[in-house]
């Protein structure tokens with residue numbers, strides 16, 4: 358439906374770009390390399406998570422921890438720290454790098470800093486929906502990114518669903534591309550999100566996730582963008598009453614183990630953790646779809662006004678300069694071509 362115009366417009370951008378291109382925390386209890394009989398000593402893995410209890414990610418991580426315990430006969434204990442109690446996402450990534458954390462469930466924003474070629478998959482109006490995204494993330498493309506992330510310090514053991522992101526605002530009902538002019542819109546801080554907001558004629562305002570509700574309260578931002586479950590669970594719906602369902606970014610998230618912690622695990626424990634990670638991703642995706650419906654029902658009950666774009670062409674053409682940049686970049690072009698072709 359609305360999706361095909363998006364894709365065909367992107368195809369036109371691609372063709373133009375290609376033409377112009379032709380013209381132009383350490384694991385405790387173990388030391389050293391994975392011992393074949395590491396079994397006896399218990400291993401503790403500290404896992405960071407931004408979301409509160411009850412959120413699909415948190416529910417899946419808690420079940421992952423239990424599953425790991427069962428599969429390893431209690432040798433590996435995963436301690437889940439939810440609700441960003443250990444700090445926000447950028448802090449968690451640096452803790453993971455420093456060995457103060459062993460695992461995390463991250464959005465792609467910090468991971469693209471480590472593997473810039475992954476930026477391609479965070480471009481707006483690219484994946485049509487979760488099915489389209491997982492067709493690639495569960496296939497050769499996902500495997501390629503897993504390899505690159507592993508070399509950068511993150512062993513991916515499951516791709517989670519980051520949902521479809523849309524805009525929501527206080528005081529202003531955005532219903533079309535011109536309505537974005539001059540609005541201060543909260544972003545996570547990555548280049549693509551900042552550029553997307555600027556190309557819409559609005560002002561990107563960097564705010565950590567946990568501070569977005571406060572920024573609405575203090576009048577520091579007019580809008581934010583996120584998926585429906587986060588809109589509800591983070592309390593943003595208490596301030597932003599106008600929800601403009603653009604679904605502009607459909608993105609995966611990743612459950613990762615730091616490469617340093619991974620190397621200290623026995624081969625058997627690695628296999629058990631991988632299997633549990635994969636099972637938790639399947640579980641998370643099932644929980645997600647239910648949660649989106651529940652979040653919508655909560656929003657409707659709270660009087661949130663929903664609008665949808667009438668057509669996507671105007672949004673896609675505004676994104677043209679940014680899309681062209683990634684089409685011209687040899688490190689992202691192949692991924693874009695593969696996604697558009699399938």
Ligand code: BDP
Pocket residue numbers: 407446463464465519545565566582583584587610
């Ligand atoms: C949530 C994602 C999380 C992001 C957050 C944000 O699950 O990874 O950090 O949005 O917008 O939906 O910062």
